[in-house]
Amino acid sequence: MHLFADITAHGLGHLAISAPILNALAEITPDLRLTVRSRVPESKLRERIVPPFELIAAASDFGYVMHDALRIDREASAAAYRAAHTDWPLRVATEADFLRALAPDVVLSNVAYLPLAGAKLAGIPALAVCPLNWADLFAHFFGNEPWAAPIHAQILAAYRDADTFLRLTPGMPMADLPRLESIAPIAARGTRHDLGLGTGRNILIALGGFDHRLPVDAWPRLPGTRWLLPAAWQCRHPDAVAFESLNLGFTDLLASADAVITKPGYGTFAEAACNGTPVLYQRRADWPEQDCLIDWLQTHDRCREVCAERLQDGQLGGDIDALLALPAPPRPQPDGALQAARRILAAV
Numbered sequence: 114m115h116l117f118a119d120i121t122a123h124g125l126g127h128l129a130i131s132a133p134i135l136n137a138l139a140e141i142t143p144d145l146r147l148t149v150r151s152r153v154p155e156s157k158l159r160e161r162i163v164p165p166f167e168l169i170a171a172a173s174d175f176g177y178v179m180h181d182a183l184r185i186d187r188e189a190s191a192a193a194y195r196a197a198h199t200d201w202p203l204r205v206a207t208e209a210d211f212l213r214a215l216a217p218d219v220v221l222s223n224v225a226y227l228p229l230a231g232a233k234l235a236g237i238p239a240l241a242v243c244p245l246n247w248a249d250l251f252a253h254f255f256g257n258e259p260w261a262a263p264i265h266a267q268i269l270a271a272y273r274d275a276d277t278f279l280r281l282t283p284g285m286p287m288a289d290l291p292r293l294e295s296i297a298p299i300a301a302r303g304t305r306h307d308l309g310l311g312t313g314r315n316i317l318i319a320l321g322g323f324d325h326r327l328p329v330d331a332w333p334r335l336p337g338t339r340w341l342l343p344a345a346w347q348c349r350h351p352d353a354v355a356f357e358s359l360n361l362g363f364t365d366l367l368a369s370a371d372a373v374i375t376k377p378g379y380g381t382f383a384e385a386a387c388n389g390t391p392v393l394y395q396r397r398a399d400w401p402e403q404d405c406l407i408d409w410l411q412t413h414d415r416c417r418e419v420c421a422e423r424l425q426d427g428q429l430g431g432d433i434d435a436l437l438a439l440p441a442p443p444r445p446q447p448d449g450a451l452q453a454a455r456r457i458l459a460a461v
Contacts, residue, residue, distance in 0.1 A: 114218050114461060116135075116145060116221060117148045117150070117215060117217035117221070118147065118150070118222075118223075119220070119225050120223050121172070121225055122151055122152035123176030123179075124378060125380060127153075128151070128153050129300070129301065129379070129380030130281065130380060130383075133450035134454055134457070135162050136162065136164065138164075138454040138457060141454055141455070142458065148166065148215060149167070150168075150169040151169075151170070151171075152170065152172040155170065160363070173208070174247065177190045183398055184398045185398075191258070194264055198264045205227070208227050208234075210235075211231065212231050212235045213235045213237075217237060219237065219238045219239065219457060219460050219461050220238070220239035222240070222241045222242075224246055226241075226247060227271065229241060229274050238276050238460045239275050240277045240456065242278075244405075247268055249285055249287060249289075249401070251265055253401045273290060273292070276460055278292060279296050279453050280294065280295045283379075283408070284405060294456070297447065298383050298386075298387065299450045302364070302368070302388055303364035303369070303388055304369075305368045305369050306361060306365060306368075307369075308369055309359075310339055310354065314371040315369070315371050316374060317370035317390075318341065318373075319367070319374070319381055320375060321375065321380065327374075329427065332426070338430070339352045339354055341356040341370060342354075343355065344358070364384060367381075367384055367388055372391040372392065373390055374419070374424070375392060375393075375394055376397050377407055382410050385410075386410060391437060392417075393433070395420070412442065413443075413444070417435060
């Protein structure tokens with residue numbers, strides 16, 4: 114079977130969802146031929162996707178233009194959507210020609226809508242998988258703009274062209290999609306390692322693949338606390354550790370940390386809950402997906418909201434103490450990857 118998987122590069126959460134599906138599919142179908150199109154860095158893709166694949170380093174969507182991990186650039190996003198839909202029928206026809214030449218047996222999108230529209234025109238089965246879709250978010254941000262209605266209609270029609278939209282748990286309602294199927298959470302499970310850093314607590318800072326740096330250099334020292342953060346930050350705090358130096362994949366790193374500081378996002382929230390890692394999260398500015406994610410996390414993991422001021426001044430000792438004192442609920446079972454893999458096979 115030849116599968117074409119389109120993985121958006123709007124953060125790393127879409128890869129965290131897609132990779133377990135592709136891995137489960139490869140276990141069921143050992144002769145799987147896999148083509149991946151994505152602008153996610155190749156090293157990140159190959160870190161998570163186990164079966165061999167041909168990479169097309171390109172993007173068919175952009176999601177939203179971001180100022181940083183927490184704030185969208187509304188003006189730039191609006192301009193990007195208007196440009197993308199200037200000649201939408203031609204883009205769909207070009208995508209259909211591309212898919213006919215590639216000749217996959219099935220298309221899986223997370224969560225670009227162009228490949229769904231192109232697959233429909235090319236007569237190729239197509240599924241989408243995600244806890245959100247860009248049509249709902251577009252309506253949230255731009256629904257009242259005078260130019261938006263035709264673009265929203267084209268986005269929504271493309272999602273409706275999918276044979277099935279697999280809505281992850283937790284996920285947005287997506288009431289406008291008639292062929293919606295809800296599946297269990299999807300998350301990779303890691304192995305807890307001794308990080309070799311001695312006694313104390315190791316707090317991972319993971320903001321989902323966006324360039325959003327916290328001023329850790331200026332944070333006060335908290336007794337017995339280390340901060341695991343990207344080497345690219347070049348942090349000079351005496352208790353900062355570049356997590357690349359630990360030689361662990363992200364999921365093992367997450368499973369080995371005593372807590373994670375992050376923003377609401379499906380990938381990190383689901384993986385933290387399924388690996389039993391407590392979460393300190395800062396709410397995102399006007400991001401409609403986050404409420405269903407936070408509600409779910411509060412049931413399935415130890416978690417606590419932290420305000421933006423605390424992430425600026427670093428006075429986090431009380432928040433961490435309170436977080437780690439919470440009782441740990443039973444971990445959710447991430448059965449969604451196998452459910453999705455079986456649904457993909459049934460579509461061929």
